[in-house]
Amino acid sequence: MVNVPVLRSITEANALLADALRERFSQQDVLVLNIIASPGAGKTALLERTIESLNGELRLSVIEGDPTTSLDSERILAAGVPVVQINTDGGCHLEARMIQVALGHLDVEGADVVIIENVGNLLCPTGWDLGEDAKVVVASLPEGDDKPLKYPMAFATAQAVVINKIDLEPYLPARASVLRENALRINPDLAVFEISALTGQGLDGWVDWIREKLTEKREAKNTTPH
Amino acid sequence: MVNVPVLRSITEANALLADALRERFSQQDVLVLNIIASPGAGKTALLERTIESLNGELRLSVIEGDPTTSLDSERILAAGVPVVQINTDGGCHLEARMIQVALGHLDVEGADVVIIENVGNLLCPTGWDLGEDAKVVVASLPEGDDKPLKYPMAFATAQAVVINKIDLEPYLPARASVLRENALRINPDLAVFEISALTGQGLDGWVDWIREKLTEKREAKNTTPH
Numbered sequence: 001m002v003n004v005p006v007l008r009s010i011t012e013a014n015a016l017l018a019d020a021l022r023e024r025f026s027q028q029d030v031l032v033l034n035i036i037a038s039p040g041a042g043k044t045a046l047l048e049r050t051i052e053s054l055n056g057e058l059r060l061s062v063i064e065g066d067p068t069t070s071l072d073s074e075r076i077l078a079a080g081v082p083v084v085q086i087n088t089d090g091g092c093h094l095e096a097r098m099i100q101v102a103l104g105h106l107d108v109e110g111a112d113v114v115i116i117e118n119v120g121n122l123l124c125p126t127g128w129d130l131g132e133d134a135k136v137v138v139a140s141l142p143e144g145d146d147k148p149l150k151y152p153m154a155f156a157t158a159q160a161v162v163i164n165k166i167d168l169e170p171y172l173p174a175r176a177s178v179l180r181e182n183a184l185r186i187n188p189d190l191a192v193f194e195i196s197a198l199t200g201q202g203l204d205g206w207v208d209w210i211r212e213k214l215t216e217k218r219e220a221k222n223t224t225p226h
Numbered sequence: 227m228v229n230v231p232v233l234r235s236i237t238e239a240n241a242l243l244a245d246a247l248r249e250r251f252s253q254q255d256v257l258v259l260n261i262i263a264s265p266g267a268g269k270t271a272l273l274e275r276t277i278e279s280l281n282g283e284l285r286l287s288v289i290e291g292d293p294t295t296s297l298d299s300e301r302i303l304a305a306g307v308p309v310v311q312i313n314t315d316g317g318c319h320l321e322a323r324m325i326q327v328a329l330g331h332l333d334v335e336g337a338d339v340v341i342i343e344n345v346g347n348l349l350c351p352t353g354w355d356l357g358e359d360a361k362v363v364v365a366s367l368p369e370g371d372d373k374p375l376k377y378p379m380a381f382a383t384a385q386a387v388v389i390n391k392i393d394l395e396p397y398l399p400a401r402a403s404v405l406r407e408n409a410l411r412i413n414p415d416l417a418v419f420e421i422s423a424l425t426g427q428g429l430d431g432w433v434d435w436i437r438e439k440l441t442e443k444r445e446a447k448n449t450t451p452h
Contacts (some may be wrong), residue, residue: 013429015327038237038264038265038266038346038369039264039348039369039373039376040264040366040368040369040370040373041369052446066376067376067377067379068376068377068378069375069376071372071375071376072376090349090352090353090379091349092318092347092350119349120264120348120376120377121318121347121350122265122347122351123316123317123318123345123346123350124318124347124350125349126316127316131277140266140368140369142266142366142368142391143264143265143266143366143393144266146297147265147266149295149297150265150292150293150294150295150297150298150328150346151265151293151294151346152294153293153316165368166399167397168368168394168398171393171394171397172394173424178376178433180271198399
C-alpha cells in the first residue's frame with residue numbers, strides 16, 4: 001500500500017514547502033530573514049540602511065513583497081542589490097510558493113544574506129513560514145508603544161524587533177523604552193534594537209546581529225555531522 | 227420548483243448579510259462608518275476626539291475590532307460612549323456576521339451614529355462590507371505619503387481619508403499635500419481631512435462631514451417613496 005500524503009490545509013502545504021526552502025538555503029549557506037511590519041513602519045528604509053552598512057562586506061539579495069507596485073524594489077535596486085518583486089495582487093502576506101517562484105529569478109548561490117520584505121501587515125504574515133532563519137518585526141514608534149500587546153502574534157514568533165523612527169520620540173506620546181518592555185513581555189527572548197532609518201542612529205547593533213546570525217548558522221552547519 | 231440560493235463564496239454570504247444590516251441601520255436612522263487603517267494610525271484617538279466634539283449633540287455608539295485585548299474599547303468607554311469589543315482571535319478583518327452578533331449587545335435604537343473601528347490592517351478589511359454607509363481610511367503621515375499608491379484598495383473603496391499626525395510634519399520626510407494628492411489620484415471623489423488627533427488640529431472639517439453624512443442619509447430616506 002502506498003502512503004499518500006494528505007495535506008490538511010494550505011498552511012500545512014506551506015509549511016512543507018517552507019522546510020524544503022530552508023534546507024535549500026542551508027545548503028547554499030545563506031541566512032534568510034523575513035521582515036514583518038505595518039505599512040509605513042520603515043521596512044524598505046531599514047533595508048536601504050542595512051545594504052549601505054553591509055555592502056562590500058556581505059553579499060545581499062532582497063525579495064520584496066507588496067500588494068501592488070514595484071516602488072520598493074526600485075529603491076532596493078538603486079541601493080545596488082539584486083532584488084525580485086512579488087506582487088500579491090492585494091493578498092495580505094507572502095507564501096512559501098511565492099518565494100520558490102522568486103528564487104527562479106534571483107540567484108542566491110553565493111549570497112550571504114537574503115532579506116525578504118513581507119507585505120505591510122502585522123497580522124497575516126505571522127502564520128506563513130517562508131523557510132527563513134528568523135522573523136524580524138519592525139515596529140515604528142509613532143504607531144504607539146502598545147503595539148506588542150495589541151498584535152502579539154508577530155512579536156511572539158519573531159527573534160528580533162527593530163524599533164524604528166526613534167528620532168521622533170521627543171514629539172510623540174509613545175516611549176521606546178515602553179515599546180521595548182511590552183515586546184519583551186510578549187517574548188522575553190527577543191533581541192531589541194532602537195534605531196532611526198532616517199538618521200542612521202542605532203544601526204550598528206542591528207547590523208552586528210545579522211553578522212552574528214550568519215556566523216552562528218555557518219558554525220552550526222560545520223559542527224553538525226552529515 | 228424552489229430556487230435555492232447558492233452562495234458562491236463566504237464573501238458573497240457576507241455581502242448578503244451586510245445588505246440586511248444596512249437595511250436595519252436605515253430603518254433605525256443611524257449613520258454607520260467603517261474606519262480602516264494600519265495598526266497605530268490613530269483610529270482610537272480619532273474616535274476619542276470625535277466623541278469629545280459630538281457628545282451631547284449626537285448619540286454615538288462604537289464597535290471595536292481588534293485581534294486581541296480590549297484596550298481600545300476601554301478607552302472608548304472612558305470617553306463616555308456605549309461600546310462593544312470584537313476580538314477576532316488574530317483574524318485580520320471584521321465581517322458582517324461579527325457586527326450582527328455585536329448588535330445583540332449594543333442598543334443602536336435611538337443612536338445617531340455607529341462607528342466601527344476595524345482591525346488595524348490596510349488590506350484585509352477592504353473586501354468585507356459591514357453594512358456601513360461609508361468606509362473611512364485613517365492614514366498616518368509618519369507612514370509615508372506613498373501609502374495610497376502601495377495600498378490602493380482601501381483608498382479606492384473609501385469615501386473619506388483622514389490624514390492624521392500632521393503635527394509631526396516638520397520632522398518627517400513625508401508631506402500631507404503629497405499624501406492628499408496620491409489619495410485623490412487613486413480616488414478623486416474622496417473627502418480628505420488633515421488632522422492631529424493629538425493636538426485637535428483640523429478636527430472641525432471631519433466632524434462637519436459626519437454631520438453632513440447623517441443629514442444626507444436622513445433627507446434621502448424622507449424623500450424616498452415607500
